[in-house]
Amino acid sequence: MPFKIFVDGQEGTTGLRIFEYLSERADIEVLRIDEAARKDPAARRELINASDVTFLCLPDTASRESVGLVDNDRTCVIDASTAFRIDPDWAYGLPELARGQRERVRDSKRIAVPGCHASALVLSVRPLVDAGLVAPEYAVSAYSLTGYSGGGKKMIADYEAGVIPALTSPRPYALGLTHKHLPEMRHHGGLAREPIFTPIVGNFLKGLSVTTYWHPEQFAKQATPADVHACLTEHYANERFVRVMPLDDAANLDNGFFDVQGCNDTNRVDLFVFGNAERIVTIARLDNLGKGAAGAAVQCMNLHLGVDEATGLNV
Structure with a gap:
């Protein structure tokens, strides 16, 4: 049946x-x-x-x-x-x-x-909190770049009509810093406070990446990009839908540029770690209509x- x-x-x-x-x-x-x-x-x-x-x-x-x-x-x-x-x-x-x-x-x-933005941020943050690298009190800051399909039927129609010149440029929004995904980012990210989070909608249908900023000197214990990468790799070792991409692999970028749409038409999340001893970013990429x-x-x-x-x- x-x-x-x-x-x-x-x-x-x-x-x-x-x-x-x-x-x-x-x-x-x-x-x-x-x-x-x-x-x-x-x-x-x-x-x-x-x-x-x-x-x-x-x-x-x-x-x-x-x-x-x-x-x-x-x-x-x-x-x-x-x-x-x-x-x-x-x-x-x-x-x-x-x-x-x-x-x-x-x-x-x-x-x-x-939520789409929340999934990407939480998957980046929660393993670091659970492993003790990041204290719950850490002041997380992040931004998201997303396709216009996340805005629903009206936004899709506006973009696909192609008659509004302003829509050809990326557009930050939710600048009152009260985005509706913030409560779940805090709660399920294991954080003591809601992050500073700014989403940006671009002139493409689907695809999303959330970039989260990290200052190693503010970690709960000393950690390098390799340590952050190892933490994520261990956490998601047996997950089919989450891939931690190799560290310092030229294939992660296209001539230095990041492909936001690389997970489109999948239910996959790709996680990346970039940076150096002083500054680190993690990027989580997914299809906002998929995962x-x-x-x-x-x-x-x-x-x-x-x-x-x-x-x-x-x-």
């Missing part, structure tokens, strides 16, 4: 991408709602409770409303909004986070998919359902 899957919010960017992932799978039956009924609570309740897994691809308020429609203890809810990412009753959908996290995602009926959203959601579904974690996903 195939697993029954419902996507609440199927018309959005993440919902559509999840449909693409599931459409080729013989072990999945996608439950579809009539277009006219997609905002009808009774129709949604019926499909949610008929499903083995329901994906919520909705704004925060609507996600909370949909969770309230679940009236059984069998349906697993995987939410892609920011509503539950630091809720202790929800599993954070990043199996690679720390020891025991994969089991928590597998066993939970409530899973919160991480940064829909791919991560499907990975969590696979894990929860007990099928191979990589089923339907490109490594």
